Amino acid sequence: MGFLEALNYPIYVAIFICVYSFLAIGLNVQWGYAGLFNAGVAGFFAVGAYTSAILTSPDVPGRLGGFGLPFIAGVAGAMLLSALVALPIGKICLRFRGDYLAIVTIGVAEAIRIFARSEEWITGSSRGIQNLPRPFGDLPYVYSQLAYLALVAAILLVVYLLVERQSASPWGRMMRAIRDNEVAAMAMGKDVPFRRLQAFVFGAALMGLGGALYAHLGRSITPEAIDPMIASFLIWIMVILGGSGNNRGVLAGVTIVWIIWTASEFVTDQLPMEYALQAKYGRIFLIGLMLQLVLRFRPNGIFPEFRPTQKDSRKPDKSDKA
Amino acid sequence: MNAPLQMANLRGGYGDADVLFDVSIDLGDREIVVIVGPNGAGKSTAMKAIFGLLKVRDGSIVFDGQDITGWSPDRVVQAGISYVPQVSNIFSEMTVHENLEMGAFLRKGNFSSAYERVYQLFPDLKNKRKAIAGSLSGGQRQMVAMGRALMLQPRVLLLDEPTAGLSPKYMEQIFQISRDVRDTGVSILLVEQHAKQALAFADRGYVLAAGRNRFEGKGSELLADRAMAEMFLGG
Amino acid sequence: MLDFINFYVVPGIVTGSIYAFAAIGITLVFSIMRHAHLAHGDMATMGAYIALAASTMLGLPVYFALLLAIPLTAALAVGTDKLFYEHLRKKPKILTTMSTLGTALMLRSIVQVVWGVGTTSYAKGITRPNDWFGLKIKTNELITLLALAVVVLGLAAFLNRTRWGKAMRAMSDNRDLALLCGIDNARVITLTWLIVGGLCAISGFFLGINTEIKSMMGWNIILPAFAGAILGGIGRIEGALVGGLMIGLVEELSVLFIPTEYKAVSAFAILLLVLLVRPRGLFNGKII
Ligand SMILES: Nc1ncnc2c1ncn2[C@@H]1O[C@H](COP(=O)(O)OP(=O)(O)O)[C@@H](O)[C@H]1O
Ligand SMILES: [Mg+2]
Numbered sequence: 001m002g003f004l005e006a007l008n009y010p011i012y013v014a015i016f017i018c019v020y021s022f023l024a025i026g027l028n029v030q031w032g033y034a035g036l037f038n039a040g041v042a043g044f045f046a047v048g049a050y051t052s053a054i055l056t057s058p059d060v061p062g063r064l065g066g067f068g069l070p071f072i073a074g075v076a077g078a079m080l081l082s083a084l085v086a087l088p089i090g091k092i093c094l095r096f097r098g099d100y101l102a103i104v105t106i107g108v109a110e111a112i113r114i115f116a117r118s119e120e121w122i123t124g125s126s127r128g129i130q131n132l133p134r135p136f137g138d139l140p141y142v143y144s145q146l147a148y149l150a151l152v153a154a155i156l157l158v159v160y161l162l163v164e165r166q167s168a169s170p171w172g173r174m175m176r177a178i179r180d181n182e183v184a185a186m187a188m189g190k191d192v193p194f195r196r197l198q199a200f201v202f203g204a205a206l207m208g209l210g211g212a213l214y215a216h217l218g219r220s221i222t223p224e225a226i227d228p229m230i231a232s233f234l235i236w237i238m239v240i241l242g243g244s245g246n247n248r249g250v251l252a253g254v255t256i257v258w259i260i261w262t263a264s265e266f267v268t269d270q271l272p273m274e275y276a277l278q279a280k281y282g283r284i285f286l287i288g289l290m291l292q293l294v295l296r297f298r299p300n301g302i303f304p305e306f307r308p309t310q311k312d313s314r315k316p317d318k319s320d321k322a
Numbered sequence: 323m324n325a326p327l328q329m330a331n332l333r334g335g336y337g338d339a340d341v342l343f344d345v346s347i348d349l350g351d352r353e354i355v356v357i358v359g360p361n362g363a364g365k366s367t368a369m370k371a372i373f374g375l376l377k378v379r380d381g382s383i384v385f386d387g388q389d390i391t392g393w394s395p396d397r398v399v400q401a402g403i404s405y406v407p408q409v410s411n412i413f414s415e416m417t418v419h420e421n422l423e424m425g426a427f428l429r430k431g432n433f434s435s436a437y438e439r440v441y442q443l444f445p446d447l448k449n450k451r452k453a454i455a456g457s458l459s460g461g462q463r464q465m466v467a468m469g470r471a472l473m474l475q476p477r478v479l480l481l482d483e484p485t486a487g488l489s490p491k492y493m494e495q496i497f498q499i500s501r502d503v504r505d506t507g508v509s510i511l512l513v514e515q516h517a518k519q520a521l522a523f524a525d526r527g528y529v530l531a532a533g534r535n536r537f538e539g540k541g542s543e544l545l546a547d548r549a550m551a552e553m554f555l556g557g
Numbered sequence: 558m559l560d561f562i563n564f565y566v567v568p569g570i571v572t573g574s575i576y577a578f579a580a581i582g583i584t585l586v587f588s589i590m591r592h593a594h595l596a597h598g599d600m601a602t603m604g605a606y607i608a609l610a611a612s613t614m615l616g617l618p619v620y621f622a623l624l625l626a627i628p629l630t631a632a633l634a635v636g637t638d639k640l641f642y643e644h645l646r647k648k649p650k651i652l653t654t655m656s657t658l659g660t661a662l663m664l665r666s667i668v669q670v671v672w673g674v675g676t677t678s679y680a681k682g683i684t685r686p687n688d689w690f691g692l693k694i695k696t697n698e699l700i701t702l703l704a705l706a707v708v709v710l711g712l713a714a715f716l717n718r719t720r721w722g723k724a725m726r727a728m729s730d731n732r733d734l735a736l737l738c739g740i741d742n743a744r745v746i747t748l749t750w751l752i753v754g755g756l757c758a759i760s761g762f763f764l765g766i767n768t769e770i771k772s773m774m775g776w777n778i779i780l781p782a783f784a785g786a787i788l789g790g791i792g793r794i795e796g797a798l799v800g801g802l803m804i805g806l807v808e809e810l811s812v813l814f815i816p817t818e819y820k821a822v823s824a825f826a827i828l829l830l831v832l833l834v835r836p837r838g839l840f841n842g843k844i845i
Contacts, residue, residue, distance in 0.1 A: 099593040281669035288662030
C-alpha cells in the first residue's frame with residue numbers, strides 16, 4: 001500500500017468535515033448570529049443535494065432532469081432553491097419566538113424527506129438520483145479524492161472569509177445586538193424580523209451548498225442520506241459544542257464531533273453481530289447526551305464567541321416577562 | 323413613629339448598568355407616601371428592589387427591623403409586604419374571585435373574612451366575582467389587582483401607578499379606597515403620575531429623578547415649593 | 558354514508574383522541590414552562606414500552622399495565638426535568654427546547670437498545686369490531702374515547718377546583734404575578750411534569766393499542782400533536798382536545814384527496830396555516 005493510499009481514510013474524513021462545515025456555518029449564521037433554532041437542517045441540506053443532482057445528472061426516463069448542467073450551475077441552483085424554501089418558512093415563523101421555528105423546521109425536514117421518498121418523477125424515490133458529475137472524477141481514486149478535498153476546502157475558505165467579513169461588518173454587529181436584546185434593538189428602530197429573515201435565508205443557502213457538495217462527492221443522493229440524526233442533530237452539537245457565534249469554534253466543533261462520531265462507529269463495528277446493531281442505536285444516545293452535557297457545562301461552547309463588552313453571552317429571555 | 327419600611331441609599335439595576343444611584347425612602351406606620359418623578363426616573367425600579375427583582379449593589383432595605391435586602395419575592399410577601407405592579411398585575415384569564423384566592427395562596431386555614439373585607443372595600447367586585455378578570459374595565463381591573471394584594475392582610479402595600487389611564491372619577495375612588503385601607507392599619511407606598519393630585523392626597527412625598535432623591539417632604543410643602551413645581555409639576 | 562363513517566370518521570376520531578392526549582400535555586408544558594417539549598413523542602413511546610414490559614413481564618392485563626406505566630412515566634418526566642431542564646430555568650427558553658430534543662434522542666435510543674426497532678403489539682390476534690346498526694367500533698377504540706373523556710374532565714376539575722390546579726393556571730396566566738403571590742414555581746413545575754408524563758404514557762399506550770408499538774411511534778406523532786395544540790390555542794385544554802381531534806380527522810380524510818404518504822404532511826400544513834392566519838388558535842390561546 002502506497003503512501004497516498006494510506007491517506008485514503010483521512011482524506012475521506014476530511015472531505016466530510018468540510019462538507020458538514022457548510023451546514024454548521026449555515027447554522028451558525030442562523031443560531032449563533034440571529035438566535036434562530038432551526039431544527040430541520042437536514043431539510044435544507046436535502047433541497048440543495050437534490051437540486052444540484054437534478055440539474056446536473058443525465059437524463060433518466062420518467063424522471064425530471066437530463067439538464068446535464070455543469071457542477072457550478074448545480075451548486076448555484078442548490079443555494080438558490082434552499083434559500084427560496086427558507087423564505088416563506090421564515091416569513092411565517094420569525095414573527096414568533098424561537099420554539100415555533102423549531103417545530104416548523106422539524107416539520108419542513110420531515111415533509112421534504114417524505115417528498116424525496118415518494119415523488120419518483122422528481123427524486124427517483126428510494127433509488128435516488130445517480131451518476132452526478134464530479135469534479136476531478138476522472139483522476140485515479142486517491143488523486144480524485146485529494147482534488148475534491150482541495151476544491152471543497154477552497155470553497156469553504158471563501159465561505160468562511162465571507163461570513164467572517166459579514167460578521168465583523170455593521171450588519172454582524174446589528175445581528176448580535178438583535179439576538180442579545182431584541183427589545184432594545186427594536187426600540188432603536190431596527191427592522192428585527194427582516195434582519196432575522198436575512199440571516200435565516202442566508203444560512204439556508206449555505207446548507208444547500210453543503211448538500212450539493214455532499215451529493216457530488218458520492219455522485220448520488222438517496223433519501224437515506226438526509227437522515228435528520230446526522231444532518232440535523234449532529235450538526236447542532238457541532239455548532240454549540242464548538243461555540244455558537246464563533247466560526248472558528250464551529251469549525252473546530254465539526255472536526256471534534258465528526259471524529260468522535262466516526263470513531264464510535266469504528267468501535268461498534270468491532271462488536272459481534274448481535275451487539276453491533278444495538279450499539280448502533282446506542283450512538284443516538286451519545287448524540288442526545290452530548291447535547292445535554294454541552295448545554296449544562298459548556299453553554300457557550302469550547303471556543304466561546306469573543307465579546308469584549310459582555311461577560312455573559314446570553315441575557316435572560318426578555319419575552320418571558322411580558 | 324416607627325417606620326416599617328426603610329430604603330437607605332439604594333444603588334442597583336437590572337443588568338450591569340445601574341438604574342438607581344442613591345435612593346432613600348422611608349415609610350411610616352399607617353402612612354401614605356407617594357413617589358413622583360419623570361418617566362424613567364427609576365420609580366418602578368425602586369419598588370422592584372424591595373421585591374428582590376433587582377440586583378441591589380449598595381444600600382439596604384429594612385422591614386420591621388429586619389434586613390430584607392435581596393430576599394426572594396415569596397419571602398417578602400410572606401413577611402407582610404404586598405405589591406401591585408404597574409402592568410400585568412392581574413391573572414387576566416382567571417375569575418375575580420380566583421384572583422383573590424391566588425392573592426391568599428400563602429395563607430393557611432380559613433380566610434373567608436379576608437374575602438369579606440376585600441369585597442367591602444370594593445363593592446363593585448362583589449357582583450363580578452365570577453367574571454373573567456381580563457374582561458373588566460380598567461378601573462375594575464385595578465381594583466382586582468389591589469384586592470388581590472390585600473388578601474394577605476399585609477402591613478405594607480406597594481402600588482405602582484394605580485391610577486394610570488383611569489378617569490378622574492376612578493382616580494378619586496382609588497385614592498379614597500387607599501385611605502380606607504390605610505385606616506385598617508396598612509402603610510401605603512405608591513408611585514403616581516398625577517403628581518399634583520397625589521401629593522395633595524398623600525401624607526408625604528418623594529421626588530425621584532435619574533435614579534436619585536431630588537426632593538422630599540410633606541405633600542403640601544412639596545406642592546408649595548417653587549423650584550420643585552417648576553421642575554416637575556410643569557410650573 | 559355508514560362506510561364513510563366506519564372507514565374515515567371513526568379512525569379519524571380515534572387517531573385524533575391519541576393526538577389530543579399528546580396535545581394536552583404539550584399545551585401544558587408550552588403555557589406553564591414556556592418552551593416546546595420536543596421529547597413528548599419519545600416519552601410517549603417510552604410509556605408505551607413500559608406498559609408493554611409490565612404486561613409481558615408481570616403478566617398484567619394491558620389496562621393494568623397502563624396504570625403502572627402512568628406513574629413510572631410521570632416519574633421519568635420529573636427526572637428529566639431535574640436532570641436537564643432545571644439548570645436552564647433562568648436562561649433563554651430556547652435552550653430548554655434544545656435540551657428536550659436531546660432528551661428525545663436519549664429516550665429513543667434507550668427504547669431501541671432495550672426493545673429493538675421492530676414492531677410489536679400488546680395483544681396478539683385481530684379484534685373484531687362491534688357492530689352497532691352498521692357502525693363498527695372496536696372495544697379498544699371505545700375505551701380510548703372513554704379514557705379521553707375521563708382525562709379531560711378530570712384535568713378540568715383539577716385545574717378549576719383545586720388549589721394547586723389553580724396555581725398551575727395562575728402560572729400559565731402570569732408567571733411574575735404568581736411569584737408575587739408566593740406561589741412556589743418549582744412545585745408547580747414538578748406537578749406539571751407529573752401530569753405531562755402521565756399524559757405521555759396514556760397517549761403512547763393508546764397509540765400502541767390502536768395501531769402498533771415501535772420505536773419511532775412517538776416521534777411520528779409529534780407534529781400532529783403540536784398542530785393540535787397550536788390549532789386549539791396554546792394553554793387551552795379544551796383547545797388541545799378539539800385541535801387534536803380535528804387534526805386526526807383531517808389526516809384520515811386527507812387520503813381522499815392526496816396520496817397516503819402525505820397524510821403526515823397534512824397536519825403540518827394545518828400547523829403552518831394556523832400560524833399564518835390565526836396564531837392564537839381556535840380558543841384564543843397564548844402566543845408564547
Ligand atoms: N426590566 C428592565 N430591564 C432593563 N432595564 C429596565 C427594565 N425596566 C426598566 N428599565 C430601565 O430602568 C430605567 C428606570 O425605569 P423605571 O423604574 O420603570 O422608571 P419609572 O420611573 O418610569 O417607573 C429606565 O431607563 C428603563 O429603561
Ligand atoms: Mg414606572
